[in-house]
Amino acid sequence: MADFTKAYKITVLGNEGGYNPGVGEKETYRGIDRGANPKWDGWSIIDGIKKNNPNLSIWKMDVLLSQNIALQHNIEKFYKASYWDTINLDNVTDQQLANNLFDCAVNQGEGCARRFMQIACNYVIASQKSIIKPLIIDNQIGLATLFAFNSLPAAMLNAEINLERETSYRSDAGYTEWGKVWAKRLVNYT
Numbered sequence: 001m002a003d004f005t006k007a008y009k010i011t012v013l014g015n016e017g018g019y020n021p022g023v024g025e026k027e028t029y030r031g032i033d034r035g036a037n038p039k040w041d042g043w044s045i046i047d048g049i050k051k052n053n054p055n056l057s058i059w060k061m062d063v064l065l066s067q068n069i070a071l072q073h074n075i076e077k078f079y080k081a082s083y084w085d086t087i088n089l090d091n092v093t094d095q096q097l098a099n100n101l102f103d104c105a106v107n108q109g110e111g112c113a114r115r116f117m118q119i120a121c122n123y124v125i126a127s128q129k130s131i132i133k134p135l136i137i138d139n140q141i142g143l144a145t146l147f148a149f150n151s152l153p154a155a156m157l158n159a160e161i162n163l164e165r166e167t168s169y170r171s172d173a174g175y176t177e178w179g180k181v182w183a184k185r186l187v188n189y190t
Contacts, residue, residue, distance in 0.1 A: 001091060002098030004084050011103040012079055015185060018062040029065060030075050031106060042074045079106065086110045087117070088141040094154040100161055103185055108168060114139040120160035121148040128152070162186045
């Protein structure tokens, strides 16, 4: 079964960046946006560190935050519950597929990741003329979706997920500004 820790290192520690005080946007840390997640427990830790260390540069604040073990544990717990578990990725057998879907969930939303997972299954089922029954695209990752996803060729599923992700990115209003950054997320997640 897929390992959350591997996906977390790639997406959160690799793609999401560090501390942003919110110049022109909401404050974020490791991709957690204060505007979208105002009740996240980690903000109280961050606020305490800011209060005890006024006027620090962003870089020094980022170093202090990254050294706080309780905060780092809290972040990992947040991503596991909010993005990994909501897609049932513990039950995916291919690590690369789980890594890609986790990154999709974090960057594009867990609803997109669930939908892209089911769309990819149906595409591969049709193209392979598989005996597996096509899925109803209901964004629910239950036994039927997991069976299909774990039974079909991983490379084909991954390619279709990335095609869906890229199409979604291109239709986003922020594509002009963020397209090159987003394109870097469409990689082999090994």
